[in-house]
Amino acid sequence: MKKQLLGLFATVSLLAACGNGAGNEVGTDEAVNPGSAEGLKDSYIVGLDDTFAPMSFRDTDGSIVGFDVDLANEIGEMIGAEFTFQPIDWVMKETELNAGNIDLIWNGYSITDERKEKVAFSDAYLDNKQIIVTLADSDIETKADLEGVVVATQQASATLDALYADETGVVEKFDGGEPILYPTFTDVFNDLDSGRSGAIVVDEVLGRYIMKQKGAENYKVLEENFGEEEYGVGMRKEDVQLQEAINNGLAELRENGKYEEIYETWFAE
Template sequence: MKNTVAKVVLGLGMAGVLVGCGAEETAKDSFDQIKEKGTLVVGLDDTFAPMGFRDSDGEIVGFDIDLAKEVGERLDLDVEFQPIDWALKETELTNGNIDLIWNGYTITDERKKQVDFSSPYLENSQIIIVLEDSEIQTKEDLSGKVIAAQQSSSAVDAINADESTIIEEFANEEVVLYPSNNDVFNDLASERSDAIVVDETLGRYYMKQNEDISYRVLEDNFGEEEYAVGMRKEDDKLTEAINQALEEMKTDGTYDKIYAKWFAE
């Protein structure tokens, strides 16, 4: 999103049942089972502010959290939030450990091979952040520099997809990967990396919350994109229900109220 500060546990027994049942079980649309159970399990990276993260009291909050809770109310379902290893998000979904991936989840061609997406609900871009006094001014200045990003993130996908193939010019011809975006920012703050690539929604929010460190966002970026909810490919009824709820929220103003709460600036 341009010029804005814009990311429960199924019992082990149930997980075992799902694995034991194999493809036959997971190949069915699960919406009826979800309604019967009364609970929708959302997988997320609980460090992805302001989309889904833990506040000072340890509660999971965020823009996506509020959206998911509102969708749950409209579908008459409780929503439980399950922190997961973001690198394994599609595996968690396919295995039935979660019902949705909903946490600043970017639509990409590669992900479309594994999941179905809801209608897009938020625009985003992959921005390049450096420290204020860095000599880096453009994307071309990243040549020979150490660049960091979150592993299995859309930031990495965007870098790899960049037509300039600039990754070949990075130090060691690679992106330094970390499990969370907090680690990525810490790497830049400690000057172990020269620049980082992150979602604009997260990046601008993080910088606003950490104004003791002087960051700078380059005018260049690694592309525009859209966020959506990820579901299993066979869950057509669930996809339709979520799309309808999101559309109703945009029509009646609920979406705008939630947006204003998190992205007022």
């Protein structure tokens, strides 16, 4: 009996040693991957609107490129994670995020109080405003001139939120008592170009870029606007470590000059 007990003890000790060895091996792997070591995943899916130039859009080869794409890829390298860019229905962005179909909303995503109730935001990384754009020969000069005018913007956008948050009451005086809505800002600009709408309200970052591509001389930007805001990265509220990693990455990019380099690539003029 004594020999049997000693044999059993030796077997248990051997198994424990093997278990500890396996644990140490996993620990070594985690140390190699910065993401795993920090409790992060090896890959994340970024949800975006692939028509939102210059933040993220498709180039002539069909590849998704842009300011946000470059920024995300740089931070991905820092934290040892790969970002995959997935076009989504922008109306469903928060639903897609909280359902687990995407991990991040990184696409000129304006920080608003309403959105803070649904998602967690990174630190702000780019300023923006909601500008009013007309054709160059339009008689519209002020917000007040929008009374009786067909005004278009993107559905489920921060621009739309800004319109309804405006306290001047001008939105109720639009033709139809409200703006007409389109799935993308590309559609919104097409509506203005065709003459179906007399004015549009868009993110300045996107609006300036599109006007440059189409010919800035064809458009007029009013001095008044519908508010200033900031862009941030949206994520699930429980993803605290991911939020911290992205914030640290944004700070490091500003310190090492890489942020300015990426900015100049897309906003040089």
